[in-house]
Amino acid sequence: MSETAPGPDRDAARRPLSRDLVLRSAVALADQSGIDAVSMRRLGQELGVEAMSLYHHVHRKDDLLGGMVETVVAEINLAVGALRGPDPAADWRAALRARVLTARGLMLQHTWLPGVLESRTTVSPGVIRYYEGVLATLRAGGFSYDLAHHALHALGSRVLGFSQELFDPSTPAEDAASQAALAELATELPHLVEMLAEVAHDDPGSTLGWCDDQTEFEFGLDVVLDGLERRRSAAPA
Amino acid sequence: MSETAPGPDRDAARRPLSRDLVLRSAVALADQSGIDAVSMRRLGQELGVEAMSLYHHVHRKDDLLGGMVETVVAEINLAVGALRGPDPAADWRAALRARVLTARGLMLQHTWLPGVLESRTTVSPGVIRYYEGVLATLRAGGFSYDLAHHALHALGSRVLGFSQELFDPSTPAEDAASQAALAELATELPHLVEMLAEVAHDDPGSTLGWCDDQTEFEFGLDVVLDGLERRRSAAPA
DNA sequence: ACCTGAACACCGTTCAAGT
DNA sequence: ACCTGAACACCGTTCAAGT
Numbered sequence: 151m152s153e154t155a156p157g158p159d160r161d162a163a164r165r166p167l168s169r170d171l172v173l174r175s176a177v178a179l180a181d182q183s184g185i186d187a188v189s190m191r192r193l194g195q196e197l198g199v200e201a202m203s204l205y206h207h208v209h210r211k212d213d214l215l216g217g218m219v220e221t222v223v224a225e226i227n228l229a230v231g232a233l234r235g236p237d238p239a240a241d242w243r244a245a246l247r248a249r250v251l252t253a254r255g256l257m258l259q260h261t262w263l264p265g266v267l268e269s270r271t272t273v274s275p276g277v278i279r280y281y282e283g284v285l286a287t288l289r290a291g292g293f294s295y296d297l298a299h300h301a302l303h304a305l306g307s308r309v310l311g312f313s314q315e316l317f318d319p320s321t322p323a324e325d326a327a328s329q330a331a332l333a334e335l336a337t338e339l340p341h342l343v344e345m346l347a348e349v350a351h352d353d354p355g356s357t358l359g360w361c362d363d364q365t366e367f368e369f370g371l372d373v374v375l376d377g378l379e380r381r382r383s384a385a386p387a
Numbered sequence: 388m389s390e391t392a393p394g395p396d397r398d399a400a401r402r403p404l405s406r407d408l409v410l411r412s413a414v415a416l417a418d419q420s421g422i423d424a425v426s427m428r429r430l431g432q433e434l435g436v437e438a439m440s441l442y443h444h445v446h447r448k449d450d451l452l453g454g455m456v457e458t459v460v461a462e463i464n465l466a467v468g469a470l471r472g473p474d475p476a477a478d479w480r481a482a483l484r485a486r487v488l489t490a491r492g493l494m495l496q497h498t499w500l501p502g503v504l505e506s507r508t509t510v511s512p513g514v515i516r517y518y519e520g521v522l523a524t525l526r527a528g529g530f531s532y533d534l535a536h537h538a539l540h541a542l543g544s545r546v547l548g549f550s551q552e553l554f555d556p557s558t559p560a561e562d563a564a565s566q567a568a569l570a571e572l573a574t575e576l577p578h579l580v581e582m583l584a585e586v587a588h589d590d591p592g593s594t595l596g597w598c599d600d601q602t603e604f605e606f607g608l609d610v611v612l613d614g615l616e617r618r619r620s621a622a623p624a
Numbered sequence: 625a626c627c628t629g630a631a632c633a634c635c636g637t638t639c640a641a642g643t
Numbered sequence: 644a645c646c647t648g649a650a651c652a653c654c655g656t657t658c659a660a661g662t
Contacts, residue, residue, distance in 0.1 A: 167645085190636065202637085203646050211636060269502065271557045273565035275572060278579065285578040295582040296589065304607035306550045313543045314551065320508045328510035335512055341522040342515065345532040352533065370541035373614035380613065404626085427655065439656085440627050448655060 167199060169207040173217040177260065180218065185262035188214075215266055216274065222263055223276030226256045226310075230283060242291020243375045249284065250371060254311025264312045277310070284309055293382055301378050308371055315363075404436060406444040410454040414497065417455065422499035425451075452503055453511065459500055460513030463493045463547075467520060479528020480612045486521065487608060491548025501549045514547070521546055530619055538615050545608055552600075 175197055180188050190211060194201035208214045235248035257263055267277070281302065288298040307313060319325040336343050412434055417425050427448060431438035445451045472485035494500055504511070518539065525535040544550060556562040573580050 189634085191634085200647055202648080205637080206645060265506065267553065268505070268551045271555065271561050273554055273556065273568055275568055277553055278569060278572060278576065282576045282579050285582060289578055295585040299582055299586050300603065300606045303552070303603035304610045306607065307553060310553065314505045315540070316504065316514055316544060316547065317510055318508065319510065324508050331510055331512055332515060335515060339515065339519045341526055342519050345522060345536055348532040349536050366537065366540035369537045370543065370611075373541045373618070374607075374610055376617065377610035377614040381610070426653085428653085437628055439629080442656080443626060 167197065167203060167207060169217065172197070172204055172207045172214070173221045176214055176218050177221050180262045181260055185266060188218075190214075216270065216272065219263070219266060219270065219274050220276050222256065222260050223274060223280065226253050227276060227279055227283075229253075229256060230280070238287040238290035242287060242293075243379060245291070246284065246287050247371065247375065249287065250309060250311055251368075252311075253280070253309075254367065257311040264307065264314065267310070268307070268314075280310065291382070294385070297378075297382060297385065300381075304374055304378065308367075308374065311367075313367060313370060404434065404440060404444060406454065409434070409441055409444045409451070410458045413451055413455050414458050417499045418497060422503060425455075427451075453507065453509065456500070456503060456507065456511050457513050459493065459497050460511060460517060463490050464513060464516055464520075466490075466493060467517070475524040475527035479524055479530075480616060482528070483521065483524050484608065484612065486524065487546060487548055488605075489548075490517070490546075491604065494548040501544065501551065504547070505544070505551075517547065528619070531622070534615075534619060534622065537618075541615065542611055545604075545611065548604075550604060550607060 172193070176188055176193055179193060179196055190201040190204055193214075194204055197204075204214070208217065229252050230249050233248055233252055236244035238245035267274070284302065285298055288301060289295075293301065302309065317328070319328045332339070332342075409430070413425055413430055416430060416433055427438040427441055430451075431441055434441075441451070445454065466489050467486050470485055470489055473481035475482035504514070521539065522535055525538060526532075530538065539546065554565070556565045569576070569579075
């Protein structure tokens with residue numbers, strides 16, 4: 151293959167920098183080492199370039215984060231667009247469920263995304279496009295715009311496939327510390343202790359820290375979808 | 388009043404540092420200037436002390452953030468504990484609703500809390516205590532431990548009074564930028580455009596950026612509570 | 625025991641300079 | 644046009660020194 155770069159071959163592996171390459175590298179770095187590892191200097195290093203060179207392809211760090219979001223959300227929109235699922239006019243819940251679980255599948259591969267998405271203060275065009283598809287599904291399912299609007303708020307981040315849990319130790323050490331903290335409070339927490347004992351009995355190995363996220367996500371999603379269906383059928387468009 | 392500090396009065400206003408004073412100052416600083424303003428150096432400055440002095444009262448920054456959470460959640464637990472609301476045995480939904488909305492009232496005064504709470508990886512004793520109260524309410528309302536466990540997951544952060552919105556420009560400039568981004572995509576977004584037109588008609592002045600958060604929060608909460616009640620009554624404890 | 629100041633290893637970003 | 648390196652104003656945290 152022809153290398154466009156002239157001169158000695160000391161940097162053969164380095165492709166010319168582009169916004170797309172910068173964003174993809176940033177996503178890969180975040181996937182591998184967490185979002186905190188994504189600094190301009192570290193990302194430059196990863197690309198074999200000075201940190202300052204990145205500024206030719208990205209306005210500032212905030213723009214980098216926004217671009218990372220767009221990169222992944224574009225993937226999600228592609229997957230959701232390719233979906234040949236249930237007809238929303240026949241079963242809007244099944245149709246929306248398929249969209250959400252498809253999005254979730256991709257979300258789970260980029261665990262930094264929820265945090266970044268929530269911390270953004272400018273709107274993401276990709277997320278807007280995603281919502282357009284959700285809204286079309288709800289409309290086809292017989293929702294008025296007013297109820298669909300409420301529905302989007304009620305679903306919140308769940309529509310994109312994630313829900314933040316208030317307990318989620320991310321390392322074994324933190325999990326152990328959390329267990330210890332809980333044990334220390336045990337006498338104050340009779341209901342919690344009994345619940346955990348029972349849940350652990352039904353599902354050995356589960357703890358407060360690692361309940362089955364997928365099951366719980368789907369349970370919560372279905373609770374919301376059911377509640378919305380009741381309201382829809384009570385007040386059709 | 389007697390000042391315990393001897394010596395010249397050049398620092399009369401400075402109370403002796405304590406963990407409690409450090410935490411309260413940090414909360415006040417975050418309330419006023421946002422969580423990004425809470426750096427060790429800046430907080431020290433606020434207290435008239437070198438940044439390094441804070442380390443005598445706080446293990447590290449992470450401990451400071453954890454302490455800030457505890458400070459506010461203790462407030463919430465106090466308010467929720469003082470509640471003389473509906474009897475959960477008679478109406479668990481009303482009882483839980485009262486707890487959640489009380490928590491939300493205090494949450495709204497510390498807008499940095501949701502973000503910090505979600506980014507923590509060690510469990511908060513205060514939040515655990517809060518959950519104990521919620522669980523007691525659910526049990527009194529006739530939930531099995533198994534269903535109550537699912538319910539806690541389904542409620543997620545909503546149980547503490549907040550739900551993250553994927554659209555929330557925090558400044559007028561960001562709001563304007565978001566509106567512009569949306570306008571540019573308008574032809575691709577027929578449903579979204581029509582929905583916004585209708586919602587704006589019903590509720591003039593509302594935009595994607597600032598729907599009535601309280602109304603939407605309560606709508607979403609009730610959707611979940613209704614869905615849970617259906618499951619509870621279908622499979623009593 | 626409590627507080628200090630210098631130092632270390634990092635940040636994001638600006639700017640003038642190189643090719 | 645694209646990339647560089649020094650510099651600026653910040654971070655959290657360690658350490659040896661002060662009282």
